[in-house]
Amino acid sequence: MDCPNDHGPMRLKNVMRELLFRGKRLKFRAKHYVCPVCGIEADDLGLAAANQKTLSDEYRAAVGLLTGAEIIEGRKKLAWTQEDLSRAANVGIASVKRWETGQIQTKAMDDILRRALSGEAKCADPYTGNRALSLARIKLVLERFSGLLGRKLLKSPRDKMLYAAKYLWYADMLAFREAGQSMTGATYAALPHGPQLNNYSELVDLIKEADEDLAEPLKEYEVRIMTRIARTFASGQSVYRAAHNEEAYKSKKNGELIPYSDAERIKAV
Ligand SMILES: [Zn+2]
Numbered sequence: 001m002d003c004p005n006d007h008g009p010m011r012l013k014n015v016m017r018e019l020l021f022r023g024k025r026l027k028f029r030a031k032h033y034v035c036p037v038c039g040i041e042a043d044d045l046g047l048a049a050a051n052q053k054t055l056s057d058e059y060r061a062a063v064g065l066l067t068g069a070e071i072i073e074g075r076k077k078l079a080w081t082q083e084d085l086s087r088a089a090n091v092g093i094a095s096v097k098r099w100e101t102g103q104i105q106t107k108a109m110d111d112i113l114r115r116a117l118s119g120e121a122k123c124a125d126p127y128t129g130n131r132a133l134s135l136a137r138i139k140l141v142l143e144r145f146s147g148l149l150g151r152k153l154l155k156s157p158r159d160k161m162l163y164a165a166k167y168l169w170y171a172d173m174l175a176f177r178e179a180g181q182s183m184t185g186a187t188y189a190a191l192p193h194g195p196q197l198n199n200y201s202e203l204v205d206l207i208k209e210a211d212e213d214l215a216e217p218l219k220e221y222e223v224r225i226m227t228r229i230a231r232t233f234a235s236g237q238s239v240y241r242a243a244h245n246e247e248a249y250k251s252k253k254n255g256e257l258i259p260y261s262d263a264e265r266i267k268a269v
Contacts, residue, residue, distance in 0.1 A: 014029050015029070
């Protein structure tokens with residue numbers, strides 16, 4: 001690489017950097033091209049990516065998250081491919097790739113990765129989002145959505161949850177994408193009228209009768225996610241249309257279950 005001030009070729013140098021990153025003061029060794037005449041620094045794309053990765057690993061080590069190198073090492077110890085890890089942790093393979101190359105995982109995802117790499121996560125169910133199905137929580141989430149939308153989502157007596165299930169699906173998928181755990185533990189199937197609670201016809205009445213006071217209270221981030229969904233989809237038609245356009249739904253055959261690993265393909269919210 002040549003100096004932009006016309007001093008000829010620049011030299012690759014290690015530079016110690018100290019900076020404030022996500023509230024942490026970090027010291028790390030960056031690599032830059034440096035002009036021996038004017039001292040200007042520059043990166044090419046490869047260097048910029050490598051420096052970003054070094055910073056990310058430095059940060060993750062400082063706050064007690066697995067670094068990219070540790071994830072790779074843990075996986076290699078088990079002789080796992082990235083796909084093996086994605087299956088054991090019940091996350092998309094794209095996430096595994098991003099974490100290994102420098103994207104910072106959330107604390108919740110870090111716990112899930114550690115469990116998977118320690119072999120504790122034996123039978124991760126790809127269809128419940130790391131939570132046992134709770135009808136009371138489904139009721140609680142739907143009631144909260146009704147409040148946010150200013151209209152009742154569960155209509156008696158013969159509601160098929162045509163729209164309610166779409167709100168639920170987005171809430172579960174986005175919670176999983178963000179925190180590694182669904183809100184309700186519900187399993188979804190791709191039906192002609194969109195993503196729907198699996199076996200919904202048997203569940204609807206049970207959900208209506210469920211006591212939402214028995215459900216685990218909603219966490220702050222869950223309410224935040226629901227608020228975002230309610231703002232994005234004010235009408236039942238809009239959530240219905242958006243759900244139909246999601247690859248996570250479109251890529252499935254009729255009746256096929258939609259795994260939570262598809263959460264990272266959600267586009268509309
Ligand atoms: Zn120069």
